[in-house]
Amino acid sequence: MAVPGARARGWAAAARAAQRRRREERTGGPARPEPASRRAALYVHWPYCEKRCSYCNFNKYIPRGVEEAAMRKCLVTEAQTLLRLSGVRRVESVFFGGGTPSLASPHTVAAVLEAVAQATYLPADSEVTLEANPTSAPGSRLAAFGAAGVNRLSIGLQSLDDAELRLLGRTHSAGDALRTLAAARRLFPGRVSVDLMLGLPAQHVGPWLGQLQELLRRCDDHVSLYQLSLERGTALFAQVQQGALPAPDPELAAEMYQAGREALREAGFRQYEVSNFARNGALSTHNWTYWQCGQYLGVGPGAHGRFVPQGAGSNTREARIQTLEPDNWMKEVMLFGHGTRKRTPMGRLEMLEEVLAMGLRTDVGITHQHWQRFGPQLTLWDVFGTSKEVKELLERGLLLLDHRGLRCSWEGLPVLDSLLLTLLPQLQEAWQQRTPSLVPGG
């Protein structure tokens, strides 16, 4: 393959920049932490895939050919624009998701990271994760991503059963997945995550648990368990609707989830979030930012963000969504420097609702200190301390409210969505009573 000279030079420069950045970090002391409003996580969306997976309804496209240079330029431009708008001084993590970002060239990843490092402070120990698909990421390519600045891999392994992988429309086999996993562990020791799905049509508890055990023998320090949700518009959904496949059995999925989290616990993993398990402290700091309602910027088609734009004189955080369709998004980025399609100012109550719904997904839950940062005028005790319905949940042992804060018990975590149906209205009610003059959410 003939690499155009300019492109090769760009990549080399980026790689060197990444290396340089690391060296500087190693020599420099710990940076002074910036205030929360000046910190953010950065999500970068690569919208393309080789093939459509049968279960996936994310924002992704199967292109005939990707104009990667243009895409790269736009990702860089938008990252620069949003960093400037947000006034963020320190980026604590970068996550390349998709789509299939491992289909992008390492050069593109490097270019984005370089732009981020130039525009703001990106410490060398910042978590930089790339979602990798086993077939599109042979060892050599993974090494190139490492050279570009990636230091953590999330492998979409999904299953260790070839029949299931075919059902899911994946392009890889179980063997491919295990080979990629092994290569990733050599390159990124202690920083490799694998996704395993559960609750597939016709899947049974025993064999699935066998897969998990096999995975535990091979995996690194991070595992994510995801229950398949049938999404409208996917091939799998259609097949189930037509009766070509049995509908996934929620009862079995619940059993798999329970057996899975127990097996992971025995293997020394901490379930630090509903779907995420880590040992040796290998938590994903990027996702942690979501659950703690930290700021994050979303770059790329359809990416979501949550941050306070600077310079407008307001302190209001905005929920932002970028234009979905890649071509349109690129046009907008070229015209305006960004492809933000929707900006929704978030009210204080709305923020608290997210703090609640996201925070309870984690094992530490919501500490009093954490809550105070978002709702100084209303303590957790004020909101939930007197409710009869909440008391019932506490008595049932599903929920804990104590000196540390509010969190789910081991039994409560799997039914969090049901708990939230009691907790959210309770929060709304307390908020209205406390601030009667304010419009809800205002």
Added chain:
Amino acid sequence: MWTVLGPGWGRGHALALWAARRRLPGPRPAPTREPAARRFSSADLKEKLDMSGFPVENTRNFSIIAHVDHGKSTLADRLLELTGTIDKTKNNKQVLDKLQVERERGITVKAQTASLFYNCEGKQYLLNLIDTPGHVDFSYEVSRSLSACQGVLLVVDANEGIQAQTVANFFLAFEAQLSVIPVINKIDLKNADPERVEKQIEKVFDIPSDECIKISAKLGTNVESVLQAVIERIPPPKVHRKNPLRALVFDSTFDQYRGVIANVALFDGVVSKGDKIVSAHTQKTYEVNEVGILNPNEQSTQKLYAGQVGYLIAGMKDVTEAQIGDTLYLHKQPVEPLPGFKSAKPMVFAGMYPIDQSEYNNLKSAIEKLTLNDSSVTVHRDSSLALGAGWRLGFLGLLHMEVFNQRLEQEYNASVILTTPTVPYKAVLSSAKLIKEYREKEITIINPAQFPDKSKVTEYLEPVVLGTIITPDEYTGKIMMLCQARRAVQKNMMFIDENRVMLKYLFPLNEIVVDFYDSLKSLSSGYASFDYEDAGYQTAELVKMDVLLNGNIVEELVTVVHKDKAHLVGKSICERLKDSLPRQLFEIAIQAAIGNKIIARETVKPYRKNVLAKCYGGDITRKMKLLKRQAEGKKRLRKIGNIEVPKEAFIKVLKTQSDK
């Protein structure tokens, strides 16, 4: 959402049969009468028809009665053509069927009354064809219509032979002591077997076979001889023009501009515009604005005379002021009212609720408009903790209910929840206290919540009907099993020909109100026909059944059932609840109980996992929206103890369903 009986009762034909009965503001042909004719002037008067020239002996009043689809309207069309009432064109298809629904379905609901002028052997005859609604739900109204007649044409399909409704209609005419002229129709059909039908008629109705007239109404074959028979075999009405006015109201409709139009048959006397008349039922006095005949459109006349049939408009504002069966007489000249009047008596009750409470007012106005033409629907406001504000409606029968609902949906675009129909039970009270409270010894129970305890009751009563089933004999065994399962008692069984059987059973009404007809049709491949008539009340061992969720009674699900059916019904309710109650954080025990005795139980297991696995790419918004919507919905749920019950669960249990 229309939760009606399923494609049951009458399979559409019978349905529409009723629809037009209530004669809607449907597509009526433009009245031939000019608006100017309403204004009174002497010039107009002279132009009006003078009915005095039709003496009683040249008048015949008759009806056509038939099973659905046996050709009643087609025969009426031919009679109208033959008498020159309407032009003979190819377009005369069911001229009397004015409703769109009637023409679409090719059936008669209510052919309108028509006065035919017919010249026979030099004499001018006035033949009044008085239509009847063709279904037993309206047997009272049929009997009132028939009481204005002296004879009927009993039309039977030459191919299908006697059907259940033929029998029911025949006996109504027979009891009214009318002359019955059997007419075997559709003799042009390939499979027609008029001789077989003749024999059936002889066997079942005891009418000599040579009295049957064999015709093809479609082709006009032999129709003239029907008119001859009407003149020869039906006697003129026995009335007296000299006596004071005595008029029977046998139908009434509501016109937006003119008020109530009452169809009347004069038994005695004369009526003309300007007369002051009194309703024997309400004792209200009215001034007659207009009288006339129907041919078939309203045509005003100077007067109507004894023996004649026509219409009358007298400033009545509401159809309840002109109830069917009522007698009208002249002010200050009271007469003995005609016998047999009774107010409409609902036999089937059902709750009706808007799907969404915001639709309440729209639904209310739709119901009001529909009942404007149908005084036989009783409407009581009702409210359910689960379903909100609504009504408890009483209908004459199942068909009546189904048609009412269908029309609400079709004509008013109203979506409603209709609860499983119930029948009016009775209790004979023994408790002096209760008797004092109710001011009577025998009370009717419409709402199960009012069901008095056994200790305060001598006996409970349930309504029963006499059902007629006609079927090819190969299905007899299966049908007898079905009837037995419905607690029916066989009263009679006879072969009406070599391979057709007529069965008579006494049914508890509540056993046939839901899905009996569907079951009968499906196990007889559609060949069996069914009809029933009111047969009063019988003693029944009734019990009140509660439904409990974790020990708490669900008020809206209290049911009155027969002791023998309690287990079956309880089990079915528990199963339906189990299927529709969403899982909660704890186990739910669903129980059906009679007093303290649990007769059925189901369990809903608690949630084991209910948390969305992945919030992808920071898309929290969607997740939050979903959660908030669910939380919002949860607020509206009815709580039984600490169990949240969605409206859908109640609907699923309460609504009418054919797959019981």
